[in-house]
Amino acid sequence: MKIFVLAEHRDGKLNRATWEVIVAGQHLAAHLKGSVSAVLLGRDIRGLAEELAAKRLHEVLVVEDERLAEYTPDGYTAALIEVIRQEAPAFVLMSHTYQARDFAPKLAAALGKALISDCLGYRVDDGTVIYTRPIFQGKIHADVRFADDPPYLVTFQAGAFRADEIEAASEPVPIRAIPIDLSPVPIRTRPLEVFREAKQAVDLSSAERIVAVGRGIKSEENLALIRQLAEALNAEIGASRPVCDSGWLPMDRQIGSSGQTVSPKLYLAIGISGAIQHVVGMKGSRTIVAINKDPEAPIFDIADYGIVGDLFEIVPALIKALKQLRE
Amino acid sequence: MKIIVCLKQVPKRDLALRLNEAGTWIAEADLSWEINEPDAYALEEALRLKERLGGEVIVCSLGPARVEQALREALAKGADRALHLLDPAFEGLDAFNTARVLAEALRRESFDLILTGLQSDDHGYAQTGVILAELLGLPHATIVMQIEVLDGRLKVKRELEAGWFQWVELPLPALLTIQSGINQPRYATLKGIMGAKKKEIRRLALADLGLSAQELRNKQELMRVFFPTKAKRTEFLEGTPEEIAARLVEKLRYEAKVL
Ligand SMILES: Cc1cc2nc3c(=O)[nH]c(=O)nc-3n(C[C@H](O)[C@H](O)[C@H](O)COP(=O)(O)OP(=O)(O)OC[C@H]3O[C@@H](n4cnc5c(N)ncnc54)[C@H](O)[C@@H]3O)c2cc1C
Numbered sequence: 001m002k003i004f005v006l007a008e009h010r011d012g013k014l015n016r017a018t019w020e021v022i023v024a025g026q027h028l029a030a031h032l033k034g035s036v037s038a039v040l041l042g043r044d045i046r047g048l049a050e051e052l053a054a055k056r057l058h059e060v061l062v063v064e065d066e067r068l069a070e071y072t073p074d075g076y077t078a079a080l081i082e083v084i085r086q087e088a089p090a091f092v093l094m095s096h097t098y099q100a101r102d103f104a105p106k107l108a109a110a111l112g113k114a115l116i117s118d119c120l121g122y123r124v125d126d127g128t129v130i131y132t133r134p135i136f137q138g139k140i141h142a143d144v145r146f147a148d149d150p151p152y153l154v155t156f157q158a159g160a161f162r163a164d165e166i167e168a169a170s171e172p173v174p175i176r177a178i179p180i181d182l183s184p185v186p187i188r189t190r191p192l193e194v195f196r197e198a199k200q201a202v203d204l205s206s207a208e209r210i211v212a213v214g215r216g217i218k219s220e221e222n223l224a225l226i227r228q229l230a231e232a233l234n235a236e237i238g239a240s241r242p243v244c245d246s247g248w249l250p251m252d253r254q255i256g257s258s259g260q261t262v263s264p265k266l267y268l269a270i271g272i273s274g275a276i277q278h279v280v281g282m283k284g285s286r287t288i289v290a291i292n293k294d295p296e297a298p299i300f301d302i303a304d305y306g307i308v309g310d311l312f313e314i315v316p317a318l319i320k321a322l323k324q325l326r327e
Numbered sequence: 328m329k330i331i332v333c334l335k336q337v338p339k340r341d342l343a344l345r346l347n348e349a350g351t352w353i354a355e356a357d358l359s360w361e362i363n364e365p366d367a368y369a370l371e372e373a374l375r376l377k378e379r380l381g382g383e384v385i386v387c388s389l390g391p392a393r394v395e396q397a398l399r400e401a402l403a404k405g406a407d408r409a410l411h412l413l414d415p416a417f418e419g420l421d422a423f424n425t426a427r428v429l430a431e432a433l434r435r436e437s438f439d440l441i442l443t444g445l446q447s448d449d450h451g452y453a454q455t456g457v458i459l460a461e462l463l464g465l466p467h468a469t470i471v472m473q474i475e476v477l478d479g480r481l482k483v484k485r486e487l488e489a490g491w492f493q494w495v496e497l498p499l500p501a502l503l504t505i506q507s508g509i510n511q512p513r514y515a516t517l518k519g520i521m522g523a524k525k526k527e528i529r530r531l532a533l534a535d536l537g538l539s540a541q542e543l544r545n546k547q548e549l550m551r552v553f554f555p556t557k558a559k560r561t562e563f564l565e566g567t568p569e570e571i572a573a574r575l576v577e578k579l580r581y582e583a584k585v586l
Binding site: 103117139196209244265294303307325 | 338340341343344346353421422423426445448449450451452453454455456457458460461462466467468469470482485486487488489490491492493494495496497498507508511544545546547548549550551552553554555557558559561562563564568569571572573575576578579580583585586
């Protein structure tokens with residue numbers, strides 16, 4: 001049984017999520033007595049192939065083509081359809097990155113197959129692989145399985161597997177080029193420059209304490225309360241995406257997959273549900289406190305101290321207690 | 328410019344969810360519903376494009392009878408007409424088959440642009456829009472934060488991870504999946520709400536689309552849903568707000584040593 005893992009890279013570097021998915025592949029291969037190979041698409045990618053070849057894989061499959069020099073959904077899909085046709089893998093595993101979100105559903109549809117996306121893990125039950133994935137922004141989980149023939153396309157959420165569990169190879173595994181002629185493939189999207197918005201005014205990555213506010217704050221005016229708390233704690237203010245989307249705080253206060261990644265000594269999450277896209281940006285914090293009125297909020301999954309209650313009651317009391325401490 | 332917006336109705340945010348008895352989905356009986364957040368941004372973007380360039384905005388939703396409320400809301404905000412894909416056979420479809428039905432319905436419209444949200448708050452597949460593009464043979468871009476219409480082409484700003492963006496050009500007709508935050512959605516006006524009552528909501532069922540139930544066999548099966556067990560032992564602080572505050576300060580000071 002062949003298990004393929006798609007390696008993702010940008011600017012000559014492998015995305016570290018790739019290592020996590022290789023770990024997923026290595027586990028799955030052990031369960032199903034299969035072999036794992038990495039698939040790498042691009043141009044001038046020999047170095048990356050060698051880096052992958054140092055891991056315990058069956059082989060590293062490489063498709064090199066001018067038309068893969070930059071990622072496009074058309075180029076990636078055409079190349080992978082051909083890889084899958086020639087090699088007939090049973091599984092194609094990917095990370096649920098922005099790039100995979102962009103082409104993996106297209107690939108699945110072009111193959112007429114299902115894609116099970118954003119998986120947290122899997123188990124093998126009587127030979128069937130059952131995947132667990134979050135629904136309702138992680139408040140509930142679902143067990144899902146394929147109701148169709150292979151190839152099975154799966155994306156795993158960042159952090160679902162631990163990159164440091166990767167098994168290295170005792171000697172480099174073979175690298176094999178797959179010849180594919182992409183010249184007849186129309187590439188309809190034209191990728192232009194990659195950029196950041198004008199300089200970030202605040203760098204939250206070096207903050208020691210962060211008071212982060214979410215949609216639970218309800219309105220821009222209520223942010224005054226958060227400012228007072230931040231002042232009492234001598235902390236920086238951070239926010240979840242909806243707070244920035246609404247324009248209540250500038251984008252450079254946003255924490256999460258599309259914002260900043262922080263690891264302060266103290267992270268106070270106030271009225272934040274704890275969606276994965278937020279959590280990836282703050283889970284490295286040393287002490288996490290969550291204030292949320294919903295006892296099922298996923299943020300309590302990673303909090304050291306939890307307060308189930310109304311932030312509009314708790315926060316004023318907390319400001320008062322901190323002021324007393326000062327005096 | 329003729330723009331189609333695909334939108335989905337999802338349970339209102341902030342509701343306490345319960346599971347149905349069989350543990351196969353949530354209990355839907357007493358929920359209230361709203362337009363999926365990124366889809367609401369997609370609708371707003373379509374309305375702005377129409378205001379700038381002229382044309383028509385058509386909203387399309389697949390779902391049970393309650394979905395009509397979401398379509399009315401979209402019409403009240405300024406969409407011109409609506410398609411409601413309604414059939415018992417459409418219940419519980421996976422991403423592929425949902426896109427399949429949408430594709431059959433939209434094939435009949437000569438559109439320039441389709442907008443969808445980037446994912447839904449319920450299933451969160453993040454797939455339906457992209458599959459729809461493939462089934463209709465359209466180029467697409469996902470996680471879009473800005474749209475510029477050039478001569479027969481689009482230039483769109485895609486969000487990448489960690490605060491990065493990328494401009495991408497693609498020809499029309501095309502499909503874009505929209506990210507929350509691309510704009511500030513409007514509220515419906517009273518006039519809009521009144522006007523919406525006269526706008527058309529066309530219902531399309533399985534047979535109208537030339538599909539059969541057998542063709543819509545799910546490719547992935549949702550077996551059960553459950554509340555996850557918490558991985559970490561969170562220490563919950565209880566009491567009155569004052570007691571909680573005092574205990575937290577103490578914990579932060581002496582246990583966590585961050586004060
Ligand atoms: C591609 C992509 C990228 C994303 N990037 C990011 C990102 O970088 N950062 C980010 O944060 N999100 C990001 N998101 C959005 C993310 O999925 C969530 O939607 C978002 O994090 C939710 O923000 P929230 O917790 O503030 O709001 P909600 O999920 O609406 O949660 C609000 C919380 O407040 C609580 N609450 C309400 N009232 C009170 C009260 N009075 N007292 C106490 N608690 C209360 C509720 O119980 C709820 O848990 C991204 C999403 C996608 C799809």
